[in-house]
Amino acid sequence: MPDFAIYPSLKGRSVFVSGGGSGIGAAIVKHFAAQGARVAFADIDEGASLALVQKIAAAGHAKPLFKLCDLREIGAYQTALAEVAAAHGPITVLVNNAAHDDRHKLEDVTPAYWDERIAVNLRHAYFAIQAVAPGMKRTGGGSIVNFSSVSYHVMTPNLSVYQAAKAATIGMTRGLARDLGPDGIRLNAITPGWIMTQRQIDLWLTPESEKALMQAQCLKEKLYPPDIARMALWLASDDSRLVTAQNFVVDGGRM
Numbered sequence: 001m002p003d004f005a006i007y008p009s010l011k012g013r014s015v016f017v018s019g020g021g022s023g024i025g026a027a028i029v030k031h032f033a034a035q036g037a038r039v040a041f042a043d044i045d046e047g048a049s050l051a052l053v054q055k056i057a058a059a060g061h062a063k064p065l066f067k068l069c070d071l072r073e074i075g076a077y078q079t080a081l082a083e084v085a086a087a088h089g090p091i092t093v094l095v096n097n098a099a100h101d102d103r104h105k106l107e108d109v110t111p112a113y114w115d116e117r118i119a120v121n122l123r124h125a126y127f128a129i130q131a132v133a134p135g136m137k138r139t140g141g142g143s144i145v146n147f148s149s150v151s152y153h154v155m156t157p158n159l160s161v162y163q164a165a166k167a168a169t170i171g172m173t174r175g176l177a178r179d180l181g182p183d184g185i186r187l188n189a190i191t192p193g194w195i196m197t198q199r200q201i202d203l204w205l206t207p208e209s210e211k212a213l214m215q216a217q218c219l220k221e222k223l224y225p226p227d228i229a230r231m232a233l234w235l236a237s238d239d240s241r242l243v244t245a246q247n248f249v250v251d252g253g254r255m
């Protein structure tokens with residue numbers, strides 16, 4: 001088993017992860033907890049989130065603070081972020097991880113569906129940044145990690161609204177990196193390849209899709225949530241202190 005890094009700069013840091021209850025977000029929450037950070041997360045899935053909190057406590061780490069919240073409700077979400085800052089100190093690491101990759105066909109998309117998908121896959125990230133930026137400014141800076149996706153590069157079928165949101169995430173990251181850089185706030189994006197969360201395995205992994213993936217990737221191994229969580233750790237830590245406005249592709253060499 002390889003050994004992975006411990007980042008002294010993450011110890012005690014106030015970290016917030018959206019959609020941290022399951023999938024990649026849960027791995028990110030676990031990895032920050034294992035670094036000794038003060039971790040909080042929001043999710044709509046109460047059962048999975050409470051189970052994660054117990055699992056992390058049982059592993060001997062500080063209990064993460066869980067906020068039950070639908071990120072489509074911006075007012076409630078910003079209130080939850082303020083409560084986290086009051087409990088843990090100003091959030092200086094924000095990981096905008098939450099999303100949902102519902103399939104859809106062009107002819108079936110209504111304006112209401114479009115708005116709802118953009119709310120799940122893009123809008124909450126912008127308003128979370130708006131909520132945490134003043135605290136980051138006051139404390140001398142921070143690191144914001146946004147999530148894009150390989151899917152718009154490889155043109156996965158029936159995902160166009162999600163892909164529009166994930167492409168926009170890169171523009172948002174670069175624009176706000178310019179605006180917030182003078183305050184010491186860094187923004188970067190992670191573009192995951194196909195990551196084997198339980199949901200992805202249950203919905204899409206077949207012998208055929210696995211064979212195609214292995215042909216497409218330079219590295220012939222499936223990626224799992226910890227492979228993405230370790231990139232988030234590095235981007236949050238002081239080890240990446242002068243890195244901003246960038247997009248980091250973690251896909252085994254597929255794009």
Ligand SMILES: NC(=O)c1ccc[n+]([C@@H]2O[C@H](COP(=O)([O-])OP(=O)(O)OC[C@H]3O[C@@H](n4cnc5c(N)ncnc54)[C@H](O)[C@@H]3O)[C@@H](O)[C@H]2O)c1
Pocket residue numbers: 018019020021022023024025042043044045069070071072096097098099100101120147148149150151191192193194195196197199200
């Ligand atoms: N898994 C992959 O292969 C893959 C590939 C490319 C990009 N990504 C990106 O990585 C990130 C994490 O992906 P994942 O596969 O773990 O996603 P997921 O769908 O498995 O999990 C996302 C989490 O967000 C939560 N969530 C969804 N809607 C919410 C809402 N309205 N309010 C609050 N919480 C909500 C879910 O409950 C879940 O815990 C996403 O941004 C995704 O777009 C994933």
